Amino acid sequence: MTIIEKPLPIPNALSQPYWDAAHQGRLVLQCCASCNTVRHYPRLLCTQCYSDQYTWQESLAKGKIHSWTVAHHAFHVAFKEDLPYTLVTVDLNEGVRAMGVWRSAQQPQIGMPVQGKFLLSEGRADLQFNVLASS
Amino acid sequence: MYSLRDQACVTGVGETAYMRGSIKNAFELQLEASLKACSDAGLKPSEIDGVIPIGIVSGTAEDFIDNLGITDLRFSALIPHGGASPVMALQCAASAIAMGVCKHILITFGRNVSAASNKAGARIHNMPQFHYVTEFEYPIGSIAPAQIYAPMATRHMELYGTTVAQFGAVAVACRTHALLNDNAVMKKPITLEDHFNSRMISDPFRLLDCSLESDGGAAIIVSAAPIAKDMKQPVVYISGVAEGHPDSPGSITQRPDMTSLGIAKASHRAFEMAGVKHADIDVVEIYDCFTYAVIRQIEDMGFCEKGEGGPFVENGRLHLDGDLPTNTHGGLLSQAHVWGLNHVVELTRQLRGQGGRAQVRDAKIGLVSGYGDLGDGAVAIMRKG
Numbered sequence: 401m402t403i404i405e406k407p408l409p410i411p412n413a414l415s416q417p418y419w420d421a422a423h424q425g426r427l428v429l430q431c432c433a434s435c436n437t438v439r440h441y442p443r444l445l446c447t448q449c450y451s452d453q454y455t456w457q458e459s460l461a462k463g464k465i466h467s468w469t470v471a472h473h474a475f476h477v478a479f480k481e482d483l484p485y486t487l488v489t490v491d492l493n494e495g496v497r498a499m500g501v502w503r504s505a506q507q508p509q510i511g512m513p514v515q516g517k518f519l520l521s522e523g524r525a526d527l528q529f530n531v532l533a534s535s
Numbered sequence: 536m537y538s539l540r541d542q543a544c545v546t547g548v549g550e551t552a553y554m555r556g557s558i559k560n561a562f563e564l565q566l567e568a569s570l571k572a573c574s575d576a577g578l579k580p581s582e583i584d585g586v587i588p589i590g591i592v593s594g595t596a597e598d599f600i601d602n603l604g605i606t607d608l609r610f611s612a613l614i615p616h617g618g619a620s621p622v623m624a625l626q627c628a629a630s631a632i633a634m635g636v637c638k639h640i641l642i643t644f645g646r647n648v649s650a651a652s653n654k655a656g657a658r659i660h661n662m663p664q665f666h667y668v669t670e671f672e673y674p675i676g677s678i679a680p681a682q683i684y685a686p687m688a689t690r691h692m693e694l695y696g697t698t699v700a701q702f703g704a705v706a707v708a709c710r711t712h713a714l715l716n717d718n719a720v721m722k723k724p725i726t727l728e729d730h731f732n733s734r735m736i737s738d739p740f741r742l743l744d745c746s747l748e749s750d751g752g753a754a755i756i757v758s759a760a761p762i763a764k765d766m767k768q769p770v771v772y773i774s775g776v777a778e779g780h781p782d783s784p785g786s787i788t789q790r791p792d793m794t795s796l797g798i799a800k801a802s803h804r805a806f807e808m809a810g811v812k813h814a815d816i817d818v819v820e821i822y823d824c825f826t827y828a829v830i831r832q833i834e835d836m837g838f839c840e841k842g843e844g845g846p847f848v849e850n851g852r853l854h855l856d857g858d859l860p861t862n863t864h865g866g867l868l869s870q871a872h873v874w875g876l877n878h879v880v881e882l883t884r885q886l887r888g889q890g891g892r893a894q895v896r897d898a899k900i901g902l903v904s905g906y907g908d909l910g911d912g913a914v915a916i917m918r919k920g
Contacts, residue, residue, distance in 0.1 A: 407660075409670045441667045441786055467693075467793065469685030470738035475656030475678040484735075487677055489686050489788050499672050499788050510693050526675050 406478040408524065414442045417456050422525035425518050429494055431457040440496035461516030462532060463492040468508040488529050490514055500527035539626070540808050541772045542633035544763035545917065547576025547756035548880040553720050553871030556649050557750035561593040564645035564752030566602055572754035573603075577767030578639060583756070585610035585631060585640035587624045589874060590617075593645050609637040615664065617907030618822050618867075619778065619797070620644075621876040625915045626776040628757040638759050644876045645752030655679045655748060664908050667786040680824065681737040681745055683909070687787060688739050688827040691794050695842035697830065699739065701849060703730035705826035705861075706743045706868055708853035713865025715855075715892040720747055721869040744826040746867035753876035755883065763920075769887040770920025774900075775809025777801035781910040790910070796828075798904060798912030799835035806837075809900075809916040813838055816916070817898040818885050819859060820878035822906035823866040829853075832904050836914060855893060863893040878903045879915075886919045 411419045421428040430439050434451035445452055468488040474480040486502035500516055502508060513532040518525045549571025551557075551564050559567070565588070573580045580603035586596050594602075596611035610631045614620040621642065628640040648654070656679040660669045668683060677683055691697050707727060713719035725743060733742040763770050779801030783790040806812070813836075821829045830844035838859065839847040853861035864870045864881035871877060882903045884890050890898070898919070905913040 406676075407674050409674050411670070415670060441671055441789060467686035467690040469682055469689060470735075471676060471682055472735040472737065473681070475654075475682065476676075479676045479678070482676065485676055487672075487675065487682070487686075489793075497788050499675065499677060501675050510690070524674075 404478050406524070407476065414444065418442060419525065421456065422518050422527070423520065425520060427459040427461045427498070427516060427518070427527070428456040429459050429496060430454045438494045438496055440498070457494070459492060459494055461492070463490040463498070463514060463516070465489070465508050465510055465512040465514055466491045466497060467510065468502065488514070490516065490529055498527060500529040503528045503530045506531055538808055539629045539633055539776060540774055540810070542760055543629040543757050543773050544760050544920070545755050545771045545773065545879065545883045546758040546763050546766050546768060547572040547578065548883050549575055549754045550718060550877065550880055551752045553718055553749050553751040553873070555720070555748070555750060557647055559647065561645040561647050561752070562598060564647065564750065565594050565643045565754065568645065568752035568754035569599070569603065569641055569643050572641065572756050575768065576756045576758070578756065581605055583639050583641045584608060585628065585637035587612050587614060587627060587640060587642045589614065589620045589624060589642065589644035589876060599641065610640065616911040618824060618874045619905035619907030619911040619913045621874060621879050622776070622903055622905035622913035622915050623778045625757065625773055625879065626778055626913065629773050629776055632757065632759045638762055640757045641754060642757060642876070643752065643754035644874050646873060647750045648748045649750055664785060672788065681740045683787060684825055684827070685737045685740055687793050687831070688825070691827065691831065692739060694794070695845065697845035699731060700727055701830065701845035702739070702744050702826040703727040704848045705823065705829045705853065706730045709823060709862045709866040709868040711854060712863050712893050713869035716864050716870055719865040719870040720749060721865065740825055740827070746824045747869070747872045749871035749873060751871050751873050753873045753880055755876065755879055771883050771886045772918050772920055773915055774811070774918045775805035775807070775916035776914070777804035777808070778911070778913040780912070784909060784911060787909050794831065796831060796835050796906065796910045796912050798832055798906065798914055801912055802836040802914050805914045805916050809918070811900055811916060815900050816859070816902050818863060818882065818895040818901040819861050820863070820866070820882045820901070820903045821861055822875045822878065822904050823862055823868045824906060826868065828906055829861070832906065832912070836904065855895060860895045863890060863895060875905050882917055886917055
């Protein structure tokens with residue numbers, strides 16, 4: 401039986417550093433070298449000052465839930481055994497958003513504080529989020 | 536200022552039978568629909584002097600020249616914005632015609648989705664405008680539009696209290712109208728309860744919130760207004776038309792307000808150009824890839840305030856005898872999914888008085904919207920001559 405794997409990202413020159421960091425378990429975001437505006441997903445130019453110079457800034461991967469969906473239908477066969485699974489959209493503290501797999505048993509709510517982390521496995525780096533325990 | 540108002544008319548419309556499992560490919564379906572549109576307009580296919588094929592997966596301008604015997608094609612364009620493309624093409628066509636570039640523009644779309652390689656989940660990840668989704672979201676399971684759009688709907692429900700029954704009201708209205716249309720794929724009535732009980736696809740979207748996957752072709756002809764008066768069909772003017780793109784058009788995830796669509800920027804331009812008010816609109820054909828998209832566009836186009844689209848669609852308002860008859864052909868939800876070119880065809884028929892059993896009485900002014908890819912939008916206001 402052929403096992404169909406989940407799709408992998410195909411990085412390009414612009415996004416390669418993001419995925420290199422992800423495979424080390426770090427979430428990095430593009431930061432304009434000229435005006436310090438953080439942007440995501442990776443883009444060539446800063447829309448605030450049009451500089452093409454940037455650095456990669458490490459994110460703490462903390463934020464709040466912006467929205468979510470619970471998938472009940474596998475549009476790709478490799479996700480069938482994960483059903484139902486929840487994907488959350490998160491407002492990161494740096495001012496951009498990220499999408500990740502929800503890892504908590506709690507029902508997501510808008511504004512719920514969360515912590516992101518990459519799950520690393522066999523060439524994959526999948527961003528996941530869990531409820532941030534209140535300190 | 537120069538205006539496109541009433542410079543061009545829709546003079547011909549054509550559709551193939553809509554179905555699943557067509558043996559024709561996308562281009563064959565386009566040609567069939569194109570010949571029907573020419574016949575409807577009373578034009579010889581060779582008289583076409585402009586062509587806008589919709590999408591990047593079917594016939595090219597060259598293919599249309601080769602097959603329709605066009606001897607002097609003066610204008611061609613390609614509009615790659617998914618389901619917003621047909622209405623954007625009206626703006627493109629009206630612009631070229633108003634400037635005297637050409638006289639008769641064929642706008643056509645065809646698709647065959649029945650091939651296994653062409654399923655929704657696989658299809659979009661070959662499209663360049665989805666590259667952010669493909670790289671950052673597809674690998675963790677955000678694969679098909681139902682999943683990609685669902686967070687917009689979740690947020691709308693959470694912020695404004697929009698309900699499942701309000702989504703259902705859109706589905707039921709479309710289905711009710713489809714039952715009056717012999718060329719609609721869906722033939723069985725549905726109730727709000729059927730909608731509620733349909734299986735969950737990607738919460739909050741149930742099966743009956745999702746549009747169909749259809750094989751078929753549609754075509755229209757847009758002609759210069761002075762010529763249209765002497766053509767075969769009753770005159771239908773393109774009175775106002777505009778396109779708009781949302782912020783962060785390549786990623787819903789990164790959009791500052793993910794409940795806002797490109798049509799919010801376009802709608803007032805189209806109303807201003809046409810010189811009409813919302814209360815003047817007799818019939819609307821709103822792009823209904825998902826029930827939620829209809830509710831959201833109704834808000835973004837200013838038929839009600841933001842957040843009030845849910846209550847707005849209740850109590851039969853979208854039905855033929857309601858205040859805002861919507862998707863009188865059944866829409867993408869219940870007639871067929873041909874990227875909304877069927878919506879332009881239907882509005883033209885309504886304004887000609889050829890709406891058959893779904894004819895809105897005395898329809899003089901109508902609106903058609905398009906929604907494509909990750910929220911690109913377009914709107915046209917058309918009126919009976």
